[in-house]
Structure formats: structure tokens, C-alpha cells
Amino acid sequence: MSRALLIVDVQNDFTEGGALAVAGGDAVASAVSTYLSAHAGDYGVIVASRDWHDAEGDNGGHFADTPDFVDTWPVHCVAGTDGAEYDPLLETSAVTHHVRKGQGVPAYSMFEGVTDADETVGAVLTASGVLDVDIVGIATDHCVRATALDAVAHGVRVRILTDLIAGVGVASSEAALAELAHAGAELIESAQA
Template sequence: MTRALLIVDVQNDFTEGGALGVTGGDAVAAGITRHLAEHAVDYAVIVASRDWHDPDSDNGGHIVPAGSEGAPDFVDSWPPHCIAGTEGAEYDPGLDTAAVTHHVKKGQGKPAYSMFEGVTDDGDTVAAVLAARGIETVDVVGIATDHCVRATALDALEHGQHVRVLTDLIAGVAAEPSEAALAELAHAGAELASSGRA
């Protein structure tokens, strides 16, 4: 078995009611949980990432702290979100992580969008985890289509993986950039699929 599931940033701050809540985020969490209940055995590795930003820091310009001069541009800089140790950084309660084999934290003190920029608690990169298990195919799900899902899928392609984006298990910030991200991924060689075909 040489397939992995990459679950990107299904966290409270990225689902409804969070600091950067995405419409459909809770539904994605529930959908991934259903997918895992039916298909966890189909994956040799299941990796879940979380944004995990340092408190009391702008994290390399990624976060514009409340009350500071200037405003986030929502492209390269953002309001405070997914601060380490806060409820917002935790997984959405609708996501059952029991089957997750590797938990990855990213953005610890610096900007990071792709889960490939993060590390496990043991310090392993996602690329190393996949290589160690001979993974050749990854399914990518999570939040947000137009940011961290896009970046993760592109990095997976760069690392030589066959990439499938399960389009019924993702949610984006906005429709237009999300559609553009999916078109870019398809052009780069990713397969756009449904979890029903997983």
C-alpha cells in the first residue's frame, strides 16, 4: 500500500466562527471523518497538519497583531490565528483524528502554507515520512483550497507524488481564487477527484 492521505489545517480558526473561518469548513471536517471511517484502511500513512503560530510574535510578518500599526492584506499577512496552545489552533471537533498517523505543525515563527514546510513532533518532514514508507500517491483534503491546500498539493507534485485533490472534502476562502487554484493544480498534473472514487 503506497497511498497517503494529507489532511490540511482543519482547525477551529479556519472553520465557521474562527478567526479566519471558511464557509463549509465544518462540513469538510465531518466529511473527512466519514471518509476516514470508510477508507482509513486504504492509506499507509495519514498526515494531518495544523498552523501553529508563535504567540506574541508577528511570525515573520505573517501575522499583524491586534492594535499594531497597519492592517493585514489577506495575501501575505493575516489577523492573529492558530496561535500555539489556543482553542483556535486545535482541530475542529468534527474531525476525528483517531486514524491520523502523523501530526504536523507548521508556521512556527515564520510564514508557512504547505504542510511540507512543517514537521512532526519528532522533527520529521512530511517528505521524509512519505519517503520512508514508499508513498507514491497522496490524496489531499482540507482547508483552504486557495491557500494551504493549493500549496500542499503543489509541493506534493514537486516531490514526485501522484496527487489527487478530493474536491468534495475541501473548502476555500473565496470561489474565484479557489477555482483558479484547482485549475492550476490540474494543469500542474494533479487529479481532481471525488472521495466517492477514493
């Protein structure tokens, strides 16, 4: 049995100055790196995801010229661009699995992506005997929410490290955290982990 840390979408396009910048994104990148420097050894698996959208087309309706910011979005995290890369404040040397998601289709949860070895996150967790998952990253009200709900559905115990996440909106982030708590996720700060 082991624990996993899931780092959701800490990418240039989701941090300050990016195409879909989330306030506090750089602070999350830095804080996750600090947390990893002290706690990487506590985890048997560390997975980091990135949106990695196709350069051509609308990625299954995910991109739009006039986005509604609910189901459609401006162009972001295009494969091979700087916007799709990890934020430089995020230290990734301890990451055991890198996941890319959203290639040609909308994808919010890292469980919808695959590793460089074409494995799903669910398969990685199962193969490693993971029963407990801690989740950090961006954005609380979108991809963190979707990843956490999929982790709960996968049957692992889920903790959201609330000081290591950032959301798009205050109300939508609060609603997402309430939904996750109702689904069975535990909301704690990283000092309690």
C-alpha cells in the same frame, strides 16, 4: 508502495466561528471524518497538519494589524490556543503523523512543517514508500494549494478530493484547482477514490 492521505489545517480558526473562518469548514471536518471511517485502511500514512504560530511576534510578517489577506493575516492558530486545535468534528484517531507549521515564519504547505518526531512530510512519505497522495482540507486557495504543489514537486501522484475541501473565495479556489490540474494533480470526488 503505499498511499497517503494529507489532511490540511482542519482547525477551529479556519472553520465557522474561527478567526479566519472558511464557509463550509465544519462540513469539511465532518465529511473527512466520514471518509476516514470508511477508508482509513486504504492508506499506509495519514498526515494531518495544523498552523501552529508563535504567540509572540508577527511570525515573520505573517500577522499584521491591518492585514492584506494575501501575505499578511489577522492573528490565528496561535500555539496552545483553542483556535489552533483540530475542529472537534474531525476524527483524528486514524492519523499516523501530526504536523505543526508556521512557528515564527509564514508557512502554507504542510511540507514546511514537522511532525512531533521532527520529521518533514517529505521524509515521512519517502520512508513509507508513498507514491500516491490524496489531499483534503482547508483552504483550497491557500494551504491546500501549497501542499498539493509541494506534493507534486516531491514526485508523488496527487489527487485532490474536491468534495472534501473548502476555500476562502470561489474564484480564487477555482483558479487554485485549475493551477493544480495544470501541475499534474487529478481532481476527483471522494467516491471515485
